[in-house]
Amino acid sequence: MGEAIINTAIASLRKDPNRRGELADEDFYGRRVEILKEMENGWSYIRTQYGYPGYTESRNLITEERKVGDWERAFKKLVISPFADILEAPSVRGVKIITLCKGALLSVLEAADLQGYVKIGLSDGETGFIKEGFLSEYKTGYTMEKEEELRYDIIQAACSYMGCQYRWGGKSPLGLDCSGLTFMAYQLNGITIYRDASIKEGYPVKAIPKDRKKPGDLLFFGGHVAIYLGEEKYLHSTARNGSDGVVINSLNPEDFLYREDLARRLEEVGSIFC
Known part of the structure; x- marks a missing residue:
């Protein structure tokens, strides 16, 4: 339509x-x-x-x-701060128009002033101001030329949600589910993966042998997904009592972060680097 x-x-x-x-x-x-x-x-x-x-x-x-x-034709940047106010004027006293969260897109109209305020365009045609530090490059693609750097950036994006609560169907700093977290870690880096906790044809994540997993790859536990950090640790969003959000756990039985229930359920590893 x-x-x-x-x-x-x-x-x-x-x-x-x-x-x-x-x-x-x-x-x-x-x-x-x-x-x-x-x-x-x-x-x-x-x-x-x-x-x-x-x-x-x-x-x-x-x-x-x-x-x-x-x-569609506008030059856009990505809101990278967990939350960011759009103000009517470039001042701390400016009236708030709307509060956006990480993942939003804004049209950039002018460079930052001496106080760091950027004039932006809103999707309804109105204008406002936001601090330059709340914005980042809007990536619409990626390259494998710097694989280690990209793996690092994916992990950093995921770690930026540490402590956020678990929310079924969510993928904002107000709350995320497991695949919401992994999706955002990749999307913020210009990579579109499947939104749910599985590998699906037509998306860039492909199954690889479990013993070839590297930081930034995905661990699939059968209805659950996590981002591998290295050294047998992984980051995920879990509703388990006592965790209730984005936390780090381990596949190593000797580690105090070990979760036996997930370690036994690890079905496959997925990667875009293959």
């Missing part, structure tokens, strides 16, 4: 077209989606750029063709 731009900080994608529907995924401000069907109750059935479908409230979307086109 057409394309749209997300116009809210975090757009919930639900399995049913109502607020009590199970949360399937989240997508962020400034991200493009495809509208598959418009419902009569104020909801739209959409598909994200990475192929994930769900229902979101229609008010979360900008559908005007001109605005969508302008946004």
Whole structure:
């Protein structure tokens, strides 16, 4: 039916077209989606750029063709801070327009001033200001030329969510599930992997022998996924009592971080570096 731009900080994608529907995924401000069907109750059935479908409230979307086109052509940067206020004026006293989170996209209109404020464009055509340090390069692709550097960047992106709570279907600093964490660690580096905890044809992660795992690869435990850190340790988002979010655990039985239940369930290792 057409394309749209997300116009809210975090757009919930639900399995049913109502607020009590199970949360399937989240997508962020400034991200493009495809509208598959418009419902009569104020909801739209959409598909994200990475192929994930769900229902979101229609008010979360900008559908005007001109605005969508302008946004697609705009030079954009990525919000990398966990949370960032967009202000009406380049001042700490500026009125807040909206608070965005890591993963959002903004159009950059002018270079930073002496106080570090960048003039940005919003997806609805309005303008505002944000601190330069809250923005990073918006990567839409990747190269294998510097494999070790890319592995390091993936791990750093994942570690930036340390301490965030577990949230089924989430992938923001307010809460993430296991595949939300792994997806964001890769997406922030310009790599689109499958959103769920499995290896799927058509995405860059491929199965490799378990003994060839390296930092930045993915560990699949049958319905659960983690990022391998090296030295038998891994980072994941877990709802296990006492962890309740993004933590580090180990495959080594001699390590106090060892989780026997997951070590026994390790089914395969996935990597884009193969």
